Amino acid sequence: MTKLDLQAAKIELAQIILNTNSAEILAKVKALLEGGGDFYNSLTSEQKREIEIARKQIENGETISWKELKQTL
Numbered sequence: 001m002t003k004l005d006l007q008a009a010k011i012e013l014a015q016i017i018l019n020t021n022s023a024e025i026l027a028k029v030k031a032l033l034e035g036g037g038d039f040y041n042s043l044t045s046e047q048k049r050e051i052e053i054a055r056k057q058i059e060n061g062e063t064i065s066w067k068e069l070k071q072t073l
Contacts, residue, residue, distance in 0.1 A: 012066055 001009070020026060032039050040048070057063065 016066065
């Protein structure tokens with residue numbers, strides 16, 4: 001990930017967080033960021049598999065922007 005991509009990802013995440021009204025999601029994000037990668041070990045094998053699928057999709061450019069996703073909802 002380039003420096004510009006990293007900055008864009010941070011901005012996108014900040015926007016998502018600012019638009020989130022779920023205390024549960026915010027608590028999970030906070031715990032994740034404060035605890036490093038510890039949460040990954042608590043995931044089921046199915047959840048880990050889904051994460052790996054998502055990573056491969058991202059690497060292959062099989063994504064849409066947050067704006068496009070919101071338009072489909």
